[in-house]
Amino acid sequence: MKNLTGPSPSMRLRPGNGVLARHEDLVLLCEVPPGAEDSVRSILAEAKAAAGTAQPGRHLLRHLVKTLTASVDSFPSLCAFGAVDDGIAVAVHGNARLRVTMEDGELRLDGQDAVTIVDRLVASPVMSITGEIGEEIPGFCSWSELTSGVVRADALQYGTVDETEPEDAEATSAEPPPRVESGDDEEEDPAPPEEDADSQIVGVSCSKGHFNDPTDQYCGVCGIGLTQAGRSRARMERPSLGVLVLDDGMSLPLDKDYVLGREPEAASGVEAGEVMLLRLADPLVSGVHARIRPQGWEVKLFDEGSSNGTFVREPGTDWCVRVPSGGHVVLRPGAVVTVGHRQFRYDSHRRP
Ligand SMILES: [Zn+2]
Incomplete structure (x- = not known):
């Protein structure tokens, strides 16, 4: 999408019961409620058709608004966004949320805030867009990457996302854990x-003699604190x-x-x-x-x-x-x- 930063935005997902479609400059995440399969199928077809037009975001939004007003009670929850002339059109409906992170701020849309559809035009450069349908559940599949097509999913993460997951928190912590293995x-x-075959590793022992990871604050066996008394490191056989x-x-x-x-x-x-x-x-x-x-x-x-x-x-x-x-x-x-x-x-x- 033209006003997204980065040449080819990546898209991660969270596997789930909804359906996620990505067609060129158009992304749609839609719930699949029982009995609404035909309705979902028609929205997916419209999204695919819209992707081939000059203004896919506008095309899809128009279609959604039109069909939504005709059948608002049975319409599936969804979020969608697509390129338009001067930016990105974003929309949510029902039990769905979208968060757009821009260089100069953040925009949050919640489908519950309107009877029909909540939509905006985002003109400033966008860093990332995350979308979710159904319950709010944290986490994404970090190895997923949808470049094009349709898959089952409940959430998406599009563009350069500011990582807040534990593995990354660890990677950016002020004090890197000391590496004890040879040939790291x-x-x-x-x-x-x-x-x-190096089963001898560096660690610290608690006051009861349990051998521990030197980066741990508490003994992994008995839970006693490891920081007091300036425990010194030793190289010992790795415990199970x-x-x-x-x-x-x-x-x-x-x-x-x-x-x-x-x-x-x-x-x-x-x-x-x-x-x-x-x-x-x-x-x-x-x-x-x-x-x-x-x-x-x-x-x-x-x-x-x-x-x-x-x-x-x-x-x-x-x-x-x-x-x-x-x-x-x-x-x-x-x-x-x-x-x-x-x-x-x-x-x-x-x-x-
Ligand atoms: Zn212990």
Whole structure:
């Protein structure tokens, strides 16, 4: 869209029961209430048609206003925005919200503020637009990227968004956590190092002798404060970071790397006996699919370039995010991992 900053705005989403369409300079997020499928189908068709016009935002808005006034009680909640001559036209209806962040301020629209449609023309340069239908739920799927087409979703994030998620908060915190692993491959190098058998890590012990992550304020085992008494760091054997609990009830202690796959013995490091093999006889699982690696004080999940992907549901959320192919994520206790038809949970007795 012409007055958005950046050449090609990215769009992230939150998977859900609504439907999200992106056609060139037009974006539409729409609820799909039971029995309203035909109505939704017609709005989607109109959005696609509008995208081909000179002023897609104006075209779609006109259509929405016209059909809305004819059937306001049965019209699905939605938010939409599209390019017009002098900016971006934005609109919301029903249980839906839009937030437009501009260089010189912010605009919030709530569909509940009007019987029919709430719409505005935004002329100043736009940094980002976030939209949501239904309940207000925080969080986006950080690996999603819709460049064009129609998908199921309940929320969208368009353009350059000021990140406020925990992982980013950590990245920008004033005091970076000290890295204790040798060959620190954080973020930059997605491939796990072949031989990182270093189970000796740096930490601090609480007054009861529990060994802890030096960046923690409280003991992960007994909860006692770690900051008082100037505890000194030491290099010791890594304590157990928890277990993997499989969907068949099997429980695996996380004291070594695990390679998951239909033929996990083909993975690197196997000959040296440094990894445990977890064979999953499932047609959707790749030969060497994923790897779980305790590293420093973290448990990391690597996708080994699997065909069908490795997915993680973070604790406290009800949607899955895909691990970038060949990349990794840090697992938090309670996270549920899906590969093919199989699932397992990372559990830890240590407090997060
Ligand atoms: Zn303790």
